Amino acid sequence: xxxxxxxxxxxxxxxxxxxxxxxxxxxxxxxxxxxxxxxxxxxxxxxxxxxxxxxxxxxxxxxxxxxxxxxxxxxxxxxxxxxxxxxxxxxxxxxxxxxxxxxxxxxxxxxxxxxxxxxxxxxxxxx
Numbered sequence: 001x002x003x004x005x006x007x008x009x010x011x012x013x014x015x016x017x018x019x020x021x022x023x024x025x026x027x028x029x030x031x032x033x034x035x036x037x038x039x040x041x042x043x044x045x046x047x048x049x050x051x052x053x054x055x056x057x058x059x060x061x062x063x064x065x066x067x068x069x070x071x072x073x074x075x076x077x078x079x080x081x082x083x084x085x086x087x088x089x090x091x092x093x094x095x096x097x098x099x100x101x102x103x104x105x106x107x108x109x110x111x112x113x114x115x116x117x118x119x120x121x122x123x124x125x126x127x
Contacts, residue, residue, distance in 0.1 A: 095109050
């Protein structure tokens with residue numbers, strides 16, 4: 001037993017214990033380094049995905065804004081045309097109720113009405 005204790009606590013045994021402890025510390029450091037590298041790689045992947053998603057969302061937002069602008073323009077045009085048609089119909093109704101209106105004059109007025117439902121082609125002729 002004395003030989004065993006001497007070998008363990010002697011020159012050869014101490015070197016083995018120091019090597020084991022040092023190796024264990026290096027293994028922990030290597031594991032921590034590998035874990036940090038993996039975390040950084042995962043973070044970079046998540047950041048790249050987030051940037052791609054953000055770019056896609058910005059493109060969708062720009063498209064939605066463009067469509068909204070087009071819709072507002074279409075509504076303004078439809079409103080203007082509806083107002084023109086309303087004015088035309090009011091003039092026709094007034095002409096119908098005018099006691100001095102003749103059938104010939106009424107035919108001329110109605111004949112210059114909106115062809116094919118388009119208010120823009122006749123407005124300047126009736127005013």
